[in-house]
Amino acid sequence: MSLEELYREVILDHYRNPRHRKPLDRADAHAEGVNPLCGDEVTVELTVADGTITDVAAIGQGCSISQSSASMMTDAVLGKRIEEVRELIHRFKAMMDIDREVDLGLDPERPGAVLGDLEALQGVRRYPVRIKCANLPWTTLQEALDQLSDS
Amino acid sequence: MSLEELYREVILDHYRNPRHRKPLDRADAHAEGVNPLCGDEVTVELTVADGTITDVAAIGQGCSISQSSASMMTDAVLGKRIEEVRELIHRFKAMMDIDREVDLGLDPERPGAVLGDLEALQGVRRYPVRIKCANLPWTTLQEALDQLSDS
Amino acid sequence: MTGLEHLRADFPVLRREIGGKPVHFLDSAASSQKPVSVLEAMDEFYRCCYANVHRGAYTLSVESTDRYEAARTRVASFINAPDPDQVVFVRGATSALNLIAHGWGGTHLRAGDRILLTEMEHHANLVPWQMVAARTGARLDFIPLTPEYRLDLEVFEDKLDDDVAVVGVTGMSNVLGTIPPIPRIAEAAKGVGALVVVDGAQLVPHQPVDVQSLGADFLVFSAHKMLGPTGIGALWGRPERLEEMEPYEGGGEMIADVQLHSSTWAAIPHRFEAGTPPIVEAVGFAAAIDYLEKVGMDQIAAHDADLTGYALDRLAQVPQLSVYGPAGVEGRGGVISFTLADVHPHDLATILDQHGVSVRAGHHCAKPLMRHLCVPATARASFYLYNTRADVDALVAALGTASDLFGVG
Amino acid sequence: MTGLEHLRADFPVLRREIGGKPVHFLDSAASSQKPVSVLEAMDEFYRCCYANVHRGAYTLSVESTDRYEAARTRVASFINAPDPDQVVFVRGATSALNLIAHGWGGTHLRAGDRILLTEMEHHANLVPWQMVAARTGARLDFIPLTPEYRLDLEVFEDKLDDDVAVVGVTGMSNVLGTIPPIPRIAEAAKGVGALVVVDGAQLVPHQPVDVQSLGADFLVFSAHKMLGPTGIGALWGRPERLEEMEPYEGGGEMIADVQLHSSTWAAIPHRFEAGTPPIVEAVGFAAAIDYLEKVGMDQIAAHDADLTGYALDRLAQVPQLSVYGPAGVEGRGGVISFTLADVHPHDLATILDQHGVSVRAGHHCAKPLMRHLCVPATARASFYLYNTRADVDALVAALGTASDLFGVG
């Protein structure tokens, strides 16, 4: 597998032009994630109304994989219901699980099934040490969601 | 070399019937030696008059080599002048030094040259790990002598 | 006879001759020999894919990290720990006990607290507690032995009260062979809220151990006593106890963030693994566990018991020989301490060595126990899976020479 | 070109291919590869004469002890220490620095004392001091860097006053390659009576070091960065400083006597070596030093300088590449940290790895330095005696691909 498949255009685009990178004025949840081994950092902020993500921000620094993953994630979750987002997290992590033969679940009938741009990160599966990078924003998002349900 | 040469009669005799094992009523010098690895212990006490060892005791516990060496040592130093004793320590340690071809110095003309019973400990040279046992009383004696010269 | 003799071929040292006689290695309690599979695992790892762990994004470092973490998983499964992250790699049992004494005890012990140990602890499970007691004002107290060389559990239960903050006990005495009933001790200790620390240096190599039923909070052991390399050991801890423990060493790998004036710690277990860990030793440790499990820990325990029983019987026939340890093989491992008349153990060891028989002589890092036994030292023979009755026979024969030389009997 | 290429055959890992390309191992600053002679020394030792040390009167144990102590002598002679007893075997540089910080600092530092470190210290020479500062009330202070990435010695001399109790400095930065003038620093520090601790983890493997002229009180280093095994390192100390240091770990081997409630310590160095030491690792360490000395430390330093100069020249031609470290090879070792445009170092490492080029990416356990450099991470290439200009060429070529992929330049 070639490096071109890892570093797809869309990844570099999200890396260089991250979406939703501005801190929210008012956030209902705020979680910080760090990968101590490589130093990558992602902060996730959410506002929620009626069980739906109405605004999101991901601010961080790190490699193209963690930062593009964060950026794509914001695109993917904005406007989704929390259950859908949880399902999305689950699917994304499944996609990154090298021990699993994944059904990428691209069935557009299922809520949260469409990974969209995120599929570009599939190439990361071949670079096990980078999987943590791709997962970091998602783990942080999960923490943010857990805060919502705690409160 | 056979074990019989290590465990000569005279060694076992000194081990079982140690000489000068009674603490002195009045000692001019007192030193304690211990081999932390095997736990052997020897305490040496001296009384001195006019530069001559007038009484000596070696009290201890440990293997036949350390304890017979201590006992033979007391026989060898009693009544000797301090310089002679220092010479004897030197000769004994030389005998135990496996890196040296020793002239055992059995020339009876030289003061302190005759090692006497102590020669029985020659066999120890072949058991390097036991050399420390044989040397322990002598190192302790040296410390006792050093106390005398310090004061 | 338990039919493990074919294993001897896996241990190159056992082909050694000493003074023209085949070696009878009876000092596995100090450190075991290593099978070829362990040596090859380490050698091959250095040759194929060595690099430092955790810090690299390149292939060799990833492979190295994977092998290192796989070893952690292997150690965890060996003691049935539910999660590999409950296993901390350390230099050995001694380091692990220091980490617990200083890292947990140093922050949790208060003046007046009592640290309850046993009279048969190895210095490794005594001296660190003395050090932390001196620092915190806690006091040491000891569970005595019965005349049968077992822990006096009645006195133990008497001594247990709310002041007891730590109960530290060996899983198997390295001098007496005594195996105390850990689950029972742990349960009683839990009753007063004490931390239960088990020194498994002798137990884990010789018996199946399941931390989920042991009852301990911490269990420590060294690889080199269980067919593995020097330089590594393991500390298992209950997650909530590991959380309570402060790191003992600072440095790389153990931090989450470092500012100039302060730092935050990484997650467990890395928090306790400052600096470059014993990477290749972990690989060797895992290979040793593979070997042990292939043979089977139950098999090994049975083999130890068989040899111990045989040896106790044969030694009982040697005139003027005294054994220090429980009679019979019940609740006792394959460690036999003895003295022969007035022959000093150090002399015994030299004489036996001339017959190819390797036994240890000394205080076995258990000076308080030696004082209790009223001997300055003992000789000690200890068994492992590669020993046979022929080794015991050689021991008994060599003791005969010692008796002759010293005119005993 | 310094003609060491024939040595490559001694390092099996270098025959590895990664992704179909020969490996270009450029991460020796994290850990070096090992020559066959080191692996064979350890393997042979395990096979012929392994046993635990110091405690046995039998042949195997005596041989083992002799080899272990001979390794100490070997390490001592390598750094020209006048007496092997000035060398303590430890798990690695990190452990050694913790021993010094806790064992010396813990008993000698008072509230108000200052511990003067540098802004480029590895976490190993920072976090232990933070820990001991928190315990004793001492404060940390830092010697800054000049814009040329060297220690600012003027500020250092300004900061030196009677409150400075410890000066801790790296012998060579593992990020910048900077080699501070230790003798000059040590002399100034001695002037105010400060303890001088030198972290030699990077220096000792790459340059001849003579403790009799270095001026330090303590020098630490790890075997695994100098062709030796994991699991061992050394602490050298001046005798009077070693005497002042309290043992950090308690256990077997390190005691003179143990009573139930207190203990007395053994002589130095054993006092600092609790428990079973890394015995076989010591034998490997000695074999590594044999290898280094056969090549010659001057030769190795010259080889490093040659490669570093070549690499600095070639990297200067890569568009948008920044190097963090002194210009030129004067007072600088074979460690080159760099970034390429906005390509994250972690991405760089992955891309280079696909070309067989192993470099490290990250904070290199020097987070405060990263903050000072205003980068979250760098990529780092580091050289050792087995590297060649071909490795540098491969690095530069792979950087070209990275530039293409990321559209740099």
Ligand SMILES: Cc1ncc(COP(=O)(O)O)c(C=O)c1O
């Ligand atoms: C300058 C420096 N000091 C200390 C260390 C720590 O060495 P170790 O991880 O072997 O304990 C390292 C290596 O990572 C280093 O580069």
Ligand SMILES: Cc1ncc(COP(=O)(O)O)c(C=O)c1O
């Ligand atoms: C019961 C017991 N505890 C602790 C230790 C210490 O183990 P290590 O020397 O490997 O740290 C030993 C071994 O000597 C032992 O027998």
